[in-house]
Amino acid sequence: SQKIEQNSEALNIQEGKTATLTCNYTNYSPAYLQWYRQDPGRGPVFLLLIRENEKEKRKERLKVTFDTTLKQSLFHITASQPADSATYLCALSPGGYQKVTFGIGTKLQVIP
Amino acid sequence: EAGVTQFPSHSVIEKGQTVTLRCDPISGHDNLYWYRRVMGKEIKFLLHFVKESKQDESGMPNNRFLAERTGGTYSTLKVQPAELEDSGVYFCASSQGREHSPLHFGNGTRLTVT
Incomplete structure (x- = not known):
């Protein structure tokens, strides 16, 4: 069955460092991979989308890589700030209007 | 633009009772989705509307759930x-009619059945 793995344990890093979150998937051939941010008591907020034929995408301090051979995406936040503390969700879609499947998320805590 | 709104934000009901959740999508968004997160688990897809039609309801748990x-x-x-x-x-989410448009989520309804 399809499986998306994110490190469900919290990731603690020092302010100013680069945070790297991992998303691995099995039994899936996604056309698109997305990253969302979720704060407590709120719904997920879209951050970035990367297509299967793209290796890397950047947006301000965010960078996403997508390796379809390794079946892995890495999500980087450079110069991390305490305001970046949240749960980050990896989401996959086979394309078209088909449903988006979410990972369980990784909680990031940036320590001042 | 106004975001996706959901009502109520919280609901506590007893087993056997009926509850109705409401979602108002972003105006102009043809796609509307329902998702659910059970404690400790990932957010799971329930169903997808395109305008008034059910495009995919493969995630609906059973016939006790009815979406309109x-x-x-x-x-x-x-x-x-x-x-x-x-x-x-x-959670309810909506998106524009373009392929792979990002999902815009509401803040969810927390349902507790006692």
């Missing part, structure tokens, strides 16, 4: 009768 989207605007999700395992946070 009258007129292609707001949507309701009714649970009747509610069971303990229905507890969780129900």
